[in-house]
Amino acid sequence: MAGSLLGLALMAGMTMPSLAQKNSTNTASTVDFGDDSSDWAKDGECDDPRFTGTGAASELVDADLMKDATDCKAAFEAGTVTLKDSGTSPADIAIATPVNAIDFGDDSSEWAKDGECDDPRFEGTGVADELVDADRLKDATDCKAAYEAGTVTLKESASTPAVAATTTEIDFGDDSSEWANDGECDDPRFTGTGTADELVNADRMKDATDCRAAFEAGTVTLKHGGATPVAGIDYGNDSSEWANDGECDDPRFSGKGVASTTLAEDIKRDATDCRAAVEAGRATYNGEQQAAAFDFGSDFSRWANDGECDDLRFQGAGVDKKLLSEDLMGDATDCRTLLEEGKISIRKVYTPEYAAGAPYDGSDIDFGDNSSSYANDDECDDPRFEGPGAATTLLDSDRLADADDCKAAYEAGTIALIED
Known part of the structure; x- marks a missing residue:
């Protein structure tokens, strides 16, 4: 009976359906099978999770996406696998943004080329x-492959470009950074593939040539998009030691009206100066940032909670006249309260920002020689310096007499020069 039916079918000009017809919308030449870099490549099963069918492995993982070309191509041509999503190929998938319109960046991420897209601009x-x-912007190969395969999409916020500033609107600063003119933008106000891997606040507005070139080349953009309306900025108060000096000392701002050195402790503490600078067009608000964490310590000092700050890391009217090294980090409540009231400030060398700005260039400082009896003990004994890298007891006889220790500590950011 079956033979009769087959004969009738052939006589009627009918053809028997084959598995290969399932792939009629795609041919092997239109599918990008990738390569054979999977651990399971060439084992006779298709391990690429884009495919489905009897020729596919029982367990499929995204790490093998486009990495089992030989097996999958053979199975596809044999009709034992088809592309998922009703046989559509990655090239046929409608995507919101064309691939060539996306800057995927580079592969500098620690997790690049692991078969997963690690760029937080994508989802899926x-x-x-x-x-x-x-x-x-640091996992280009994985994210591009996943985007083309339709397993990730660009988040809406990432696909909508911010209103870009123009070169003439940006104050790039100068080239005083140690890393200026090295071909990378080291200014932390910028983001993109043209920036250095490590950005520190000490280089803000100090790598003008590199950042201008990268900005004009389109490899960096200014963070936080367009400017925030003046009325929308929380300027804070005038509790900074440097308030009302005619310069904006708040590190959230940049421009010609901003002090050359700004500290996180002055965030929202120089309102009058910063508001005036913004309104005059001499400062730009760069967005919110958190004050760097400062460890006040605890209240173990016998002078704790006496209304005066007894920690030698601070200076100002609210600090006790006699400061002892044994009270370091031992008067937290007093010092925190007085700092918040604007009656004291943190000595620059003890701020988190100062340490983060290392290494420092000490080539213009005369460190003297190593004639001190305490030279080369890994502490700076020269009384011209202060900081956590300085000795507890400093003698005038050691002035300019501990060169190697002081130079090393200065460059490491553990001491600062307080007198010439």
Whole structure:
């Protein structure tokens, strides 16, 4: 009976359906099978999770996306696998943004080329479980492959470009950074593939040539998009030691009206100066940033809670006249209260920003020689310096007599020169 039916079918000019017809919308030449870099390549099964069918492995993982070309191509041509999504190929998938319109960046992430997209600008089944901002624009190969495969999409916020500033609107500063003119933008106000891997606040507005070139080349953009309306800025108060000196000392701002050195402790504490500078067009608000964490310590000092700050890391009217090294980090409540009231300030060398700005160039400082009996003991004994890298007891006889120790500590950011 079956033979009769087959004969009738052939006589009627009918053809028997084959598995290969399932792939009629795609041919092997239109599918990008990738390469054979999977651990399971060439094992006779298709391990690429874009495919489905009897020729596919029982367990498929995204790490093998486009990495089992030989097996999958053979299975595809044999009709034992088809592309998922009704046989559409990655090239046929409608995507919100053309691939060539996306800057995927580079592969400098620690997790680049692991088969998952680690760039937090993307979302979908092809992204890693944990995404961090440090990997933005740093997993190009994985993210591009996943985007083309339709397993990730660009988040709406990332696909909508911010209103870009023009070169003439940006104060790039100068080239006083140690890293200026090295081909990378080291100014932390910028982001993009043209910036250095490590950015510190000490280089703000100090790498003008590199950052201008990168900005004009389109490899960096100014963070925080367009400017915030003047009325929308919380300027804070005037509790900074440097308030009302005609310069804006708040590190959230940049421009010609901003002090050359700004500290996180002055965030929202120089309102009058900063408001005036913004309104005059001499300062630009760069967005909110958190004050760097400062460890006040505890209240173990016998002078704690006496209304005066007894910690030698501070200076100002609210600090006790006699400061002892044994009280370092031992008067937290008094010092925190007085700092918040604007009656004391943190000595620059003890701020988190100062340490983060290292290494410092000490070539213009005369460190003297090593004639001190305390030379080369890994502490700076020269009384011209202060900081955590300085000795507890400093003698005038050691002035200019501990060169190697002091030079090393200065460059490491553990001491600062307080007198010439």
